[in-house]
Amino acid sequence: MYYSQFLSRVCMPHAVLLQPKESWNSSKSNDEIIVGHCTKVPRNSNLEKLRSGYLFPEISRHESEHLQKNPDASLIRLGIGDTTQPIPDTITLAMAEQVRGLSTIQGYRGYGAEQGNMALRKAIAGKFYQDMGIKANEIFVSDGAQCDISRLQMLLGSNVTVAVQDPSFPAYIDSSVVVGQAGELEEETGKYGNIIYMNCGPENDFFPDLSTIPRTDIIFLCSPNNPTGHAASWQQLKQLVEFAEANGSIIVHDSAYAAYIRDGSPRSIFAIPGAKEVAIEISSFSKFAGFTGVRLGWTVVPEELLYSNGFPVIKDFNRIVCTCFNGASNIAQAGGLACLSTDGYHDLCKVIDYYMENAKILVDGFTSLGWKVYGGKNAPYIWVHFPGMSSWNVFAEILKKTNIVTVPRRGFGPAGEEYIRVSAFGQRQNILEAIRRLNSFL
Amino acid sequence: MYYSQFLSRVCMPHAVLLQPKESWNSSKSNDEIIVGHCTKVPRNSNLEKLRSGYLFPEISRHESEHLQKNPDASLIRLGIGDTTQPIPDTITLAMAEQVRGLSTIQGYRGYGAEQGNMALRKAIAGKFYQDMGIKANEIFVSDGAQCDISRLQMLLGSNVTVAVQDPSFPAYIDSSVVVGQAGELEEETGKYGNIIYMNCGPENDFFPDLSTIPRTDIIFLCSPNNPTGHAASWQQLKQLVEFAEANGSIIVHDSAYAAYIRDGSPRSIFAIPGAKEVAIEISSFSKFAGFTGVRLGWTVVPEELLYSNGFPVIKDFNRIVCTCFNGASNIAQAGGLACLSTDGYHDLCKVIDYYMENAKILVDGFTSLGWKVYGGKNAPYIWVHFPGMSSWNVFAEILKKTNIVTVPRRGFGPAGEEYIRVSAFGQRQNILEAIRRLNSFL
Known part of the structure; x- marks a missing residue:
């Protein structure tokens, strides 16, 4: 219901009802008359700029409409990149133990450090940043990457310039618009002013051609990339x-x-x-550990990273975390620690292998159908090329003919069409069934 | 380490190291020379404005310093309002069941709705808003009130005027500064420009004298109040x-x-x-259910609430939640649902009764020592008046003489001194011991 086009509204005090309707109904035919109280609070102009409809709720709406028309359809959801495999026992046992401990005097814990439990910060530093010189105090545990993207945007404020890959995960640009970094949306191009869109396609090995990119304060880069599945090389x-x-x-x-x-x-x-002098890294347990619903991530802000006036970025980020966040759930954090234990990590690698086997099946399936396929080798996303076609049309046709949900290229940015993203998250039998349907109907 | 006074820094490229030291050391004696790379990214001027040191980390720092000087001191923490009693079994059992379910194909859940599980939204509407006409879709489940204050500030943006109670929980003002609603900090008064401070003391029954308050777009009001413990009456x-x-x-x-x-x-x-035409409500499971570490809260945005242009606030808040947040942990949400079950709610009421019995002991204790005490009747906070005294001095003296941590009035806003906040969260024996120490040493 929130995603319908907004009809411009005219606020009228209750008293106006007493007048003849003609006298307060405006000339604009699609005006919706609000009879009642309007505040005098201005709507945030940044939100006014924001294109209506966040991608994934949009996809869900298409799904729902399809199911309404076809109530017996057996949907296979390869759209939203959502994990499907159970979390290994080692990890849920650790969380359950933490939970049950909360019912004891000894095990009860209230507020933790806003930055996360030090044991977890140390474990993240040790597991993911060994030999890179990243210290535990440079790791800020969060409730997920999307949330930290917004906190980073609050950190940066409206007075910075931003470059973003096109295609890219929509949260970067949308959060830029929310905090006021972007100019107006140009309807013709689908681009916001003040945002530099860095095209990434097969012609540049899915990595920005930096010789054509103007300087910006901030450069968002996602690798392995969502949606293209490309992992940036050492050289890149x-x-x-x-x-x-x-x-x-x-x-x-x-x-x-x-x-x-x-x-x-x-x-x-x-x-x-x-890199420690020029980069922040956002990461997550969501896809690594199936924690999309459990909610846990982290952000690394190195002490060496300084603003132009020499002030350390880490001090401001710490302040944002303490002011705008209160730490990730202590249950999720206990789970995170278990993920990084020898057994937990071993078990998770098997789940990741499973998804990557799905990816291979999808790559092979689309390839054998004659489509050019990218991604799927270093990421759970397959990026399928349908030359000359509108991506929403491809999305709609696949949904209609095969009951498979994908994501159209257009949902990831304005610069292109012709592609869909196919997620390798899913039960194996669904992946195999998806390939069967594609073979039969496309 | 983050709270130390920032020394102005001068960024120098590596190459400068080759020159004689005198030539690059600036004349300002307290400059800290950064040898290395500075980015050209400007520091967010809103964060530059922000007073250094968020209150509760500041209190922790005082605690740590006291413990360093007095390693054998047995601290009683009545400072940060952090819950201490175990969570009832009914609730942790429900969470543990949810957790263990995540290890099964049937029980596994990935992303939930950003706005929260509908069952929980319905339960909140039914339990807390019965007969008030608040619908489940107007309730947005969050990871806690502090986080939602920031999301609300992102919603509102920089172009609104704000009024805040003084004293008040520091997150309102700090988040206002972060999003750019505030002017400069006036060192003399301790107040930010553009923020209206609404004094709340015994002279106005701890409620703003609205006849003296200019119009603002936004009015933050906390009731029962943190820190004064005052619950606004129906009339107020x-x-x-x-x-x-x-x-x-x-x-x-x-x-x-x-x-x-x-x-x-x-x-x-x-x-x-x-109220539905003029108010948003932020609330939380933190103090209601001992979920300070589990992280769960909610915000109510009624459909009737409209910006000056007639646009519904709920649509923009929904967009913020979908863009900047990814839902509360599904484990915490399962716990929230159990809190609202008949058994869970009954058990929680007993925990709240326990804290309120603590509050009574503290009120009686301070009163019998001859101090005037407010709060503690409708809130777990006692607001103790020390006429003519600096609140940080009272805080320091109590810490030094009795090893009890409190919070000074000054931490909650610039307008006053003379008070400390004492939290009624704590084990009974600690509350009794605190009163014994106060009797002996004050």
């Missing part, structure tokens, strides 16, 4: 770090899918020498 | 709703302590007729 990330150094920019590197890298590409931007 | 809240109606303002009502009300005062602003 090294170029980016040098570009940021030369321009005095800050890279916000989203490594939420790092655990899916298979080919030896860097799993963290901090594997690149010099 | 009715006046406030009428004031907001007349001025076209939006009230942001924080009812995080509503469960502690004993005298029949309204537990929700929506108990007041007309």
